[in-house]
Amino acid sequence: RYKTCAKAQPGSLGHEEQDAKTFASWGIDYLKYDNCNNGDTKPLQRYPDMSKALMQAGRPIFFNLCEWGDMHPARWGAAYGNSWRTTNDIEDTWDSMTSMADQNEVWAEYARPGGWNDPDMLEVGNGGMTNDEYIVHFSIWAISKAPLIIGCDVRHMSQDTYDILANKEVIAVNQDPLGVQGKKVRMEGSSEIWAAPLTGYRTAVLLLNRHAKDEAQITAHWDDIGLPAGTAVDARDLWLHKTLDTKFTDKMSFNVTPHAARMFVLTPLKSQMD
CATH class of the missing domain: 2.60.40.1180 (Golgi alpha-mannosidase II)
Structure with a gap:
C-alpha cells in the first residue's frame, strides 16, 4: 500500500517486522527510514515500530531516522535510533551546505556515542561546489560528528574527491571515541x-x-x-x-x-x- 520515496518500491509501513527480518537476512548494516508517503502517521509512532522490529531481527543494524527534522528528533531520537536527520534535504550548493551545518549545530548537546545528529549526506564530488568548498563541507561534517555518508558515484570520482573523502586525519576527528559534537x-x-x-x-x-x-x-x-x-x-x-x-x-x-x-x-x- 505504501511506497518508498521513488514511488516504485513497496514501503515498510505496516510491514516493519517482516522487512526488518528481510534486511537482516540480506546482511544489511544501515537502514535509513525515510519520511515519504507516510500515510500521515506520526514519527513517534512510526519510528518506534521499526526500531523494535530491528532490535528483534537478530542482527545489529544502524538505524537512521529521517523525518527531515520536523519534530526535532534530537530531543527523542536516541531512544529509537542511532542517528536522526536534523534538516531537510541537502543540495549540492554552498548555501544549502552551510545552512544544513547551521541548523545541525543547534542540536550539538544531544549528540553522543550511539546517537548522532545528521545534517544529511555528503555532496563532495557531485560538482556543484569548488574543491575548497567541499573541504569545508567535509571538515564541518567531521567536527560535527555527523555520519559521513558518501553521496557521489564512487565508481567515477576524481583524485581531488578521493583525497577529501579519504582524509584519514579528518575522519579520525569524526570517529574520536569521546564523541562530542563540535x-x-x-x-x-x-x-x-x-x-x-x-x-x-x-x-x-x-x-x-x-x-x-x-x-x-x-x-x-x-x-x-x-x-x-x-x-x-x-x-x-x-x-x-x-x-x-x-x-x-x-x-x-x-x-x-x-x-x-x-x-x-x-x-x-x-x-x-x-
Whole structure:
C-alpha cells in the first residue's frame, strides 16, 4: 500500500517486522527510514515500530531516522535510533551546505556515542561546489560528528574527491571515541571558529571563512576553544598533513581564503602533561 520515496518500491509501513527480518537476512548494516508517503502517521509512532522490529531481527543494524527534522528528533531520537536527520534535504550548493551545518549545530548537546545528529549526506564530488568548498563541507561534517555518508558515484570520482573523502586525519576527528559534537565558539562577520574536545586532552579546531570574496585573518583564542590559559600546543594541520613548526600559546592566527577552512588538532606539549 505504501511506497518508498521513488514511488516504485513497496514501503515498510505496516510491514516493519517482516522487512526488518528481510534486511537482516540480506546482511544489511544501515537502514535509513525515510519520511515519504507516510500515510500521515506520526514519527513517534512510526519510528518506534521499526526500531523494535530491528532490535528483534537478530542482527545489529544502524538505524537512521529521517523525518527531515520536523519534530526535532534530537530531543527523542536516541531512544529509537542511532542517528536522526536534523534538516531537510541537502543540495549540492554552498548555501544549502552551510545552512544544513547551521541548523545541525543547534542540536550539538544531544549528540553522543550511539546517537548522532545528521545534517544529511555528503555532496563532495557531485560538482556543484569548488574543491575548497567541499573541504569545508567535509571538515564541518567531521567536527560535527555527523555520519559521513558518501553521496557521489564512487565508481567515477576524481583524485581531488578521493583525497577529501579519504582524509584519514579528518575522519579520525569524526570517529574520536569521546564523541562530542563540535560547536561554533566564535563568530565575527563571515569568520567562524568551530571547536570540539577530543580524547587525549586534544582539541579539534576549524577556522572557517564564509565570505565569498575576501580573505580573512581568523584568530582562535584558548578561552574560546576550551584550553587553559598559558597552554602551549603542537598544531597538526589536517589538510596539509603536517605538524607546524610553531608552538602556539593562548591563541593561533591564520589567513583563510574565501569559502575555505583550515582544520587543526591541538595537542598540549608533553612537558605540561607530566
